[in-house]
Amino acid sequence: MTQAIHLSAIVPVTEGRYDNVAEVFVEYRDALAATGSSFEMIYVLDGELPVVREALRGLKGAGAPLTIVQMAKPYGEALAIMVGFEHARGEVILTLPAFRQVEPRALGGLIAALVDTDLVVARRWPRTDPAYNRVQARVFNWLLGWVSDVEVRDAGCNVRVFKRRVLEEVHLYGNQHRFLALLAHQRGFKIKEVDTPQAQADTFRRVYSPGTYLGYLLDFLTVFFLVKFTKRPLRFFGIVGSGVFGLGFLITLYLIAERLLGGVALANRPALILSSLLIILGIQVLAIGLIGEIIIFTHAREIKEYTIAEIVN
Template identity: 50%
Template sequence: MSETERHPRPGDSLSVIVPVSERFDDTEALYRQYREALAQVAPEALFVYVLDGDFPDVEADLRRLIERGERLRLVRLGRWFGEATAMSVGFRETDSDWLLLLPAYHQVEPASLPLLFDNWQGEDMLVCRRWPRRDSWFNQWQTRLFHRLLHFASGSRTFHDLGCSVRLLSRRVVGEVQIYGDQHRFFPLLAERHGFRIREIDLPQSEEDLYRRLYRPGVYLRRMLDMLSVFFLLKFTKKPLRFFGLIGSGFITFGGVWLAALLAQRAFFGVPLADRPALLVSAFAIVLGVQVFSLGLLGELIIFTHAKDMKEYVIDEIVGGEEASSPEAEKEAVNR
């Protein structure tokens, strides 16, 4: 059975999610460009705009479009919650088999969107890379540096432009991968960790996406913390003792070696210990190491307790054999 037979084609049942969180361009003009481009592959696609807070100009434009009969839905959140939350709300507002994430501002040429559908070969998610890049060398340098750090932290070299928000994904990805905070950038990484098939597609960068992106220091710090959070989620979600145990063992080893050296000086060379701060520092390092190590053990106990409720894999296909029985049927068999 071919991939297209096992999974419906993206254009057959598609909803478009457009979260409006921080940036946005001319809403009506961009909507028209998106709609015109997708008319070739998904003419009946439902557009869902999720306003992450109060955006009166955007809301007014969308209300006018709805009044004109456009196939469009507007969802407005009570306050700012972050783009990941806006995306999740958009996912819940639709029941299509496929979802197309688009930004509320120009990133790729809208006319190139059909290439996503033309290049689909049965993957669970297609991620876009803006290529060739037309923006400044500073923007490109930031992107390369970010992804080098990300490749080092995650071990994945699949993605080269996670800053691009254009993504085509299957409904089952949404059902398995949960995101929160600012994790929308790392959504493909988390999906790849679950075993979904993901591929990166090159789309030409929009000529209107050329401004120089220079952020405040706090923004760069938050990006680094987000990357650290994703690193921990990818590597140690079910193995916390490896992370905390490594750090704790380092402190214990450091403190133990230093303390042994101090005791050797006292025993063989008569060096007094009473007035030496090094004794307190080495003892503190050992105690700190034991506490950090204990955090890892506590994490392992929590993971063990909830392991049956944690699912980090997806089944792509089952071939042959008898049909699996339902949980209700199994319970009835046990009760007999």
């Protein structure tokens, strides 16, 4: 009879960064074995990655408790996590990076902390990586704190442990894995952050291209909209549309006042064209918000925006 799996560890591997595959696997495996719980490890390869694939196949051939999922092409780390979740059998899900971020010996404490919460996020502390990394992290964490009232001081850490029902309720895509705690909190799940020793090998200075930072900004704006205005689109588009419309209206009033009181002709005034365009644009943005509200109202029965913690009958 097959032993029931308690914990599924998902390790997404992307082209961007990974350490020695065999060494990291052994460290993770030994740390999970020390917890005494039954577990499985699922590696999701986001793209070809032939070196990683061959190393994992060698471990699998040696009898390692390992499942290898090969993606046809790169789809992003968030989707790789969702694919790993589809193949996971455990009631507890652990996401781990393919590189060293925290000391593996601390994984048992993270798993134990899940008893009274739904999602545990590791916070690397004390931080020993370069100051440039810490500045980036502080800016990112400050932005997240501005969007939501959930307090996560190390959202860039990829080590998280959570109950299965979290990913059953929260669907990730693109690069939204960084915002898992925020999205889970929005659905009503309890979040806890646990200080975890940073891996001594996590000293890589992370400098990205301008395009990468722009992508992070767009991801943040996407999550900002999802958290604040998904169920209330008119509030977002109404604020933007009203501001644009109001600006155009004020410019128009000013031009009319100049014409009536100062005798200034309107025929060759570019500002008149600008104000007219702003008024039209504001009305269009407001209309988009109204259409969004109609769509939400029409499909309200299909949209689940809550999570039930417990039913006592």
